[in-house]
Amino acid sequence: xxxxxxxxxxxxxxxxxxxxxxxxxxxxxxxxxxxxxxxxxxxxxxxxxxxxxxxxxxxxxxxxxxxxxxxxxxxxxxxxxxxxxxxxxxxxxxxxxxxxxxxxxxxxxxxxxxxxxxxxxxxxxxxxxxxxxxxxxxxxxxxxxxxxxxxxxxxxxxxxxxxxxxxxxxxxxxxxxxxxxxxxxxxxxxxxxxxxxxxxxxxxxxxxxxxxxxxxxxxxxxxxxxxxxxxxxxxxxxxxxx
Amino acid sequence: xxxxxxxxxxxxxxxxxxxxxxxxxxxxxxxxxxxxxxxxxxxxxxxxxxxxxxxxxxxxxxxxxxxxxxxxxxxxxxxxxxxxxxxxxxxxxxxxxxxxxxxxxxxxxxxxxxxxxxxxxxxxxxxxxxxxxxxxxxxxxxxxxxxxxxxxxxxxxxxxxxxxxxxxxxxxxxxxxxxxxxxxxxxxxxxxxxxxxxxxxxxxxxxxxxxxxxxxxxxxxxxxxxxxxxxxxxxxxxxxxx
DNA sequence: ATTGTTGTAATGTATGTACATATAAACAGG
DNA sequence: CCTGTTTATATGTACATACATTACAACAAT
Numbered sequence: 001x002x003x004x005x006x007x008x009x010x011x012x013x014x015x016x017x018x019x020x021x022x023x024x025x026x027x028x029x030x031x032x033x034x035x036x037x038x039x040x041x042x043x044x045x046x047x048x049x050x051x052x053x054x055x056x057x058x059x060x061x062x063x064x065x066x067x068x069x070x071x072x073x074x075x076x077x078x079x080x081x082x083x084x085x086x087x088x089x090x091x092x093x094x095x096x097x098x099x100x101x102x103x104x105x106x107x108x109x110x111x112x113x114x115x116x117x118x119x120x121x122x123x124x125x126x127x128x129x130x131x132x133x134x135x136x137x138x139x140x141x142x143x144x145x146x147x148x149x150x151x152x153x154x155x156x157x158x159x160x161x162x163x164x165x166x167x168x169x170x171x172x173x174x175x176x177x178x179x180x181x182x183x184x185x186x187x188x189x190x191x192x193x194x195x196x197x198x199x200x201x202x203x204x205x206x207x208x209x210x211x212x213x214x215x216x217x218x219x220x221x222x223x224x225x226x227x228x229x230x231x232x233x234x235x236x237x238x239x240x241x242x
Numbered sequence: 243x244x245x246x247x248x249x250x251x252x253x254x255x256x257x258x259x260x261x262x263x264x265x266x267x268x269x270x271x272x273x274x275x276x277x278x279x280x281x282x283x284x285x286x287x288x289x290x291x292x293x294x295x296x297x298x299x300x301x302x303x304x305x306x307x308x309x310x311x312x313x314x315x316x317x318x319x320x321x322x323x324x325x326x327x328x329x330x331x332x333x334x335x336x337x338x339x340x341x342x343x344x345x346x347x348x349x350x351x352x353x354x355x356x357x358x359x360x361x362x363x364x365x366x367x368x369x370x371x372x373x374x375x376x377x378x379x380x381x382x383x384x385x386x387x388x389x390x391x392x393x394x395x396x397x398x399x400x401x402x403x404x405x406x407x408x409x410x411x412x413x414x415x416x417x418x419x420x421x422x423x424x425x426x427x428x429x430x431x432x433x434x435x436x437x438x439x440x441x442x443x444x445x446x447x448x449x450x451x452x453x454x455x456x457x458x459x460x461x462x463x464x465x466x467x468x469x470x471x472x473x474x475x476x477x478x479x480x481x482x483x484x
Numbered sequence: 485a486t487t488g489t490t491g492t493a494a495t496g497t498a499t500g501t502a503c504a505t506a507t508a509a510a511c512a513g514g
Numbered sequence: 515c516c517t518g519t520t521t522a523t524a525t526g527t528a529c530a531t532a533c534a535t536t537a538c539a540a541c542a543a544t
Contacts, residue, residue, distance in 0.1 A: 012497060038524055049499045054525095062304050070525045071507040186478040188430040188450035188471070206448030206473070208430035229430070231448070236428040236478075254527060280494060291529045296495095312495045312536040 005046050013048050017056035020046070025065055025076050035073040036066075105143045106136040109159045114150060118224050121213060122152050131157045136198055144233035146198045150224045171222075185211045186236055191228075199230045206231040247288050255290050259298035262288070267307055267318050277315040278308075347385045348378040351401045356392060360466050363455060364394050373399045378440055386475035388440045392466040413464075421464055423457040428478055433470075441472045448473040 005016045024030050036042065043053040057074065060066045068074040112132040119126035131151045138144040151157050161170060189209045196203040207228050214223040247258045266272050278284065285295040299316065302308045310316040354374040361368035373393045380386040393399050403412060410421050431451045438445040449470050456465040 014497075040524085051500080052498055055497090059304075062301075068525065069507085070505070071509095071523060073524060186428055186450075187476065188448040188473040190448045190473060204446070206430040206432045208428075208450075231430040231432060234429065256527075282494090293530085294528055297527090310495065313493060313538055315494060 005048060007047070014052050014055040017046060017048060017053055018059060021056055021060055021066075025060070030076050033075055035075050038073055101140065102137055103140050103143075104135065104137050104164075106134065107163060108132075108134040109163065110134075111159070112150070118150050121224055122150075122221050124153065128153065131155075131159055133163060138230075138233075142200055144199065144230040146195060146228045148226045152221055152223070155222060182215070183213045195228050199228065201230060208234055208236070210236070247290060249289070256294050256297040259288060259290060259295055260301055263298055263302055263308075267302070272318050275317055277317050280315055343382065344379055345382050345385075346377065346379055346406075348376065349405060350374075350376040351405065352376075353401070354392070360392050363466055364392075364463050366395065370395065373397075373401055375405060380472075380475075384442055386441065386472040388437060388470045390468045394463050394465070397464060421456050425455045425457075427453045437470050441470065443472060450476055450478070452478070 004020055005013060007013065009016065024036065030036065037045065039050050039053055039057070043050045046053065057066060057068070061068060065077055066074055067077045110132050111129045114122065114124070114126055114128070114130050116126060118130070119128075122130070124130075130153060133147075133149040133151070135147040135149075136143045136145075137147070155171065163170070187209050189207050191199065191201055191203055191205045191207045193203055195207060196205065199207070201207075208231065210225075210227040210229070212223075212225040212227065213221065214225065215221055246262055247255060249255065251258065266278065272278065279287065281292050281295055281299070285292045288295065299308060299310070303310060308316055308318060352374050353371045356364065356366070356368055356370070356372050358368060360372070361370075364372070366372075372395060375389075375391040375393070377389040377391075378385045378387075379389070397413065405412070413421060429451050431449050432446045433441065433443055433449045435445055437449060438447065441449070443449075450473065452467075452469040452471070454465075454467040454469070455463065456467065457463055
């Protein structure tokens with residue numbers, strides 16, 4: 001009998017249930033296709049009503065994390081198609097959601113001169129220094145992604161900010177900059193020596209390369225971001241309606 | 243008093259409510275920020291219960307079409323305007339747009355047994371044969387993409403169709419199947435022997451791999467598609483709003 | 485004028501209940 | 515052995531109800 005739900009907590013019961021379900025989802029058994037206890041049973045275990053539990057389950061179904069079939073039951077979705085091209089979760093938030101612990105291998109903040117493409121995107125002179133952020137992140141056993149970001153001077157970053165917290169929240173709270181639009185280009189490339197060194201892979205290995213342009217609500221450029229992902233470590237999901 | 247909801251229809255009431263709400267959303271008044279009737283009032287107008295109406299509203303809130311605030315009410319979300327990019331151009335249409343002439347190197351139609359993932363996606367037994375379409379396409383100087391598609395038996399393809407015309411138009415006109423939703427997963431992989439052979443590149447070279455799940459308006463699976471793009475030949479672009 | 489209080493209107497949370505529907509599995513009949 | 519039929523079980527749909535929370539608005543007190 002589970003009873004991990006606190007009826008006296010200010011956190012809504014369905015939200016608590018959602019958290020519990022996310023935990024279950026990340027467990028190996030459920031990842032491997034084990035059927036969840038049925039609604040009635042699970043509701044009883046958690047000591048909440050079926051309707052409340054359903055609220056939590058439905059949210060996860062909508063996100064594409066769970067699938068349900070009558071008579072069969074509820075289980076973790078096979079092809080984890082995380083719905084809504086919500087690319088607005090931070091990297092760590094997203095990984096957390098998928099139950100992956102991440103480790104920071106390097107974080108580097110510096111001032112740099114933008115190359116032509118960046119200066120062009122920011123609409124500034126290439127003599128003007130911009131803040132550059134590099135991050136090397138991955139699983140405990142090794143890095144699998146190398147990021148480089150450049151920020152528009154308008155944002156007002158000093159380099160002393162706390163770059164460990166979710167980036168877009170930090171920008172919003174500390175600098176009142178609200179990122180609302182991103183354009184991304186995704187391609188496959190071969191690792192050059194630099195990237196191969198960072199990701200600890202052979203030169204020439206496949207790398208998923210993402211170039212990202214981030215704008216504020218006035219469509220003014222905010223961030224220029226490059227991401228290099230070790231092959232197979234990362235799947236980019238997109239959902240589109242006609 | 244609205245009463246556009248048919249209680250005798252086999253279509254669930256919440257689904258009917260959802261359709262009505264979508265219509266309202268598209269109306270000018272609501273686009274311009276008019277507040278919707280409150281839940282209780284609207285439920286009364288539609289002659290359904292508040293819970294049922296809420297089911298519909300919540301779905302649209304999840305989708306980001308509506309925003310709600312206590313005491314203020316429910317209205318159309320500001321920023322939304324149709325997000326997402328058009329992945330709905332056919333390959334050749336898209337290439338044409340970019341001024342690239344396309345050559346077909348191979349087109350192969352056959353019947354095949356689906357592997358577990360495909361059978362699972364289609365929700366059919368893996369003994370049931372499905373139509374398989376392979377295409378190798380590229381520039382005059384060489385191929386740069388290899389596609390494999392599987393079609394759900396429901397579509398009713400015989401294999402004798404004209405696969406040279408734009409696929410989704412053909413499906414719509416010849417088989418009344420309207421593809422409206424696609425979920426895609428993009429990753430980088432190393433070319434295995436088969437793919438390397440097709441694309442005429444060394445084994446182990448980087449390849450942009452796209453897995454695509456296509457659904458009709460009822461979210462029923464229609465097509466399962468794999469695309470292998472030679473590195474640097476293809477850039478995937480995504481635009482997303484928050 | 486500012487600050488605090490109270491009313492009220494909207495969504496948010498939560499439960500209990502009832503019946504519908506889809507389907508896997510067991511069963512029976514040929 | 516296969517084929518149809520029944521049964522049990524899980525999700526799906528729908529409603530009625532109650533109380534909590536939030537936040538704007540009006541008013542009162544300082």
